[in-house]
Amino acid sequence: MKNYFQFSERGTSFKQESAAGITTFLSMAYILVVNPVILSQTGMDKGALFTATALSAIIGTLLIGLMANYPIGIAPSMGINAFFTFTVCIGMNIPWETALTGVFIAGVLFMILSLLKIREKIINIIPQDLKHAIGGGIGFFVAFMGLKNAGIVTSNEATYVSIGNLSTAPTLLAITGFIITIILFNRGIKGGIFYGMVLSTIIGMVFGVIKPPQAIIGKIPSLEPTFGVVFNHLDDIFSPKVLAVIFTFLFVAFFDTAGALIAIASQAGLMKNNQIPNAGKALLADSMSTIVGSVLGTSTTASFVESTAGIAVGGRTGFTSIVISACFTVSLFFSPVLSIITPEITAPALIIVGALMATEIGKINWSNLTVAIPSFIIVIMMPLSFSVATGIALGFILYPISMIAMKKAREVHPIMYVLFVIFIGYFVYVI
Structure with missing residues (x-):
């Protein structure tokens, strides 16, 4: 196992990779709750969506870990699921079955482009300065997400964004978690981000900000309402409107994944001579997970930038992904417990990870x-x-x-x- 994942070459260990995998999972776990909530507004079954979300994350993350040896978590993309629901299904009045078929076709095209190494070629020819900009930009994006989730930054009609109400209990919990995590992280404690989330969760339950789970084990919902629906609607894609949707799925997912892969490889120290090792295998795994996800019944999957939280803890190999996948597997049975992992709990990790990634902009030739x-x-x-x-x-x-x-x-x-x-x-x- 150590030889397969190159532990010695990448300076890591089972303990370090395990901590990284758990940290990334906790940073991603919200997708199990949020994805079904968003996609169910199209009329899809929420229970089936939960199971499809978990299974697509399990399979996709396992693929990229075993095939490409990258510490990356894959799950349904937050941006694309919103586009799927509010733009395609609600805005354009396209049935969810047809939209899901569009995701399937986009995934097949992804896989073809990956097998032909076109995606890998595009990523490798991007100028070095622009790659640093992508990594740094994603850092600002991740930190902004964290600040938003914490309630520290909020929308404002006059100024677009402004400081939020810092006296609310959830925001105070996020700020407390941020301070705890900063102390642990700066003290050089390995797994400081993970321990920060655990301590924040405990504090939240003690002070009543987070409700303890009402149950520990829950029943796994059936996939029957969504499984294999795409195969019954292949004839629906031959219209200009749906073809435009397929192109958009293809475009957004392509560069979301490319950006995440560049940022993650750079932060983990895996990029060499402006090249990303095993990029082709990583992209192939990503495209395969989109195909699998659409068959199961969820929108386009993508490499999660939250994977950088695990990298900050020390994740360097695909074994981190194996641990993430194992956590998602366990989550199928313990869904009630996941309800306590709120955005305020993961916000400090995103802010700190964003700060670490933002250092990439210092490498740009300004x-x-x-x-x-x-x-x-x-x-x-x-x-x-x-x-x-x-x-x-x-x-x-x-x-x-x-x-x-x-x-x-x-x-x-x-x-x-x-x-x-x-x-x-x-x-x-x-x-």
Whole structure:
């Protein structure tokens, strides 16, 4: 086992990987509650959605751990499930069965692109400065999510965002958890982020902020309402409206995953010579999990940026993913216990992880405005648009323009020009 996952080469151990896996799982566990709530608004069965969410996370995470040896958790994407529900099903009035079939087709296309190594090629030709910008931008995005979940940052009609009500019990719990985690982390305690979440949960229950679970073990809901539905609706995809939806699923998931993979590989110290080892296998595992997830009955899966919480604890190999997958398996039977893992509990981990990832922007060549400005747009637009894919798209549109303006058009890889055209089309015809 140690040899297969290269423990010695990556300077890790069973204890370190296990702590990392549990930490990532706790950071991701909210998806088991939130995904069914969002997707059930389309008319899908909430119980089946819970089981589909858990199983897709188990299978996808297991695949990327065993195939690519990466410490990454995979589960239904939060951004795409909202797009699936509110834009596709409710906004465009497309039945959930047809939309789910669109996810299946997008997953198959993903797998073809992965097998042809097109996805890997695109990721590897991205300029180094833009990769640092993607990693740093995701750091700001993750921290912003944490601040939002904690109630520290809230919406405001006049200023768009503003400071929240810091005197509410959930926000005070998040702040307390943040302080505890900072102390543990700065003291060099391994697993400080994980222990911080555990202590926050205990404090929350003691002071009545978090209700103790009413039961320990729950019955696993049936998959029957959603399982295999996609195979009965393949004829529904041949319309311009549905084809546009498939393209959007393809686009957003592609660059969400690419961004997460770049950020995770960089933070874990796995990136070498601007290349991500085993990127092809990681992307193939990701595409396979989307296919499996759609058959089970959930929207597009993706590599979770919350995986960086486990990396901060010391996760360096695919064994971390095995532990994450095992935790999701156990969660199928202990769903009532998961209800106590609130956004306020995981918020401190996201803020701290965001700070760690944001250090990537220090590696950008800020003295060279040709790459500095596109990099800045990537960094700033991820949190402001609340989308990793949108931030990447805007930066990739600006980069060729900047290079052409500086008479360096020949230094731009042809694929970057292709992406430039695709992104322009995306904003014109889809957004």
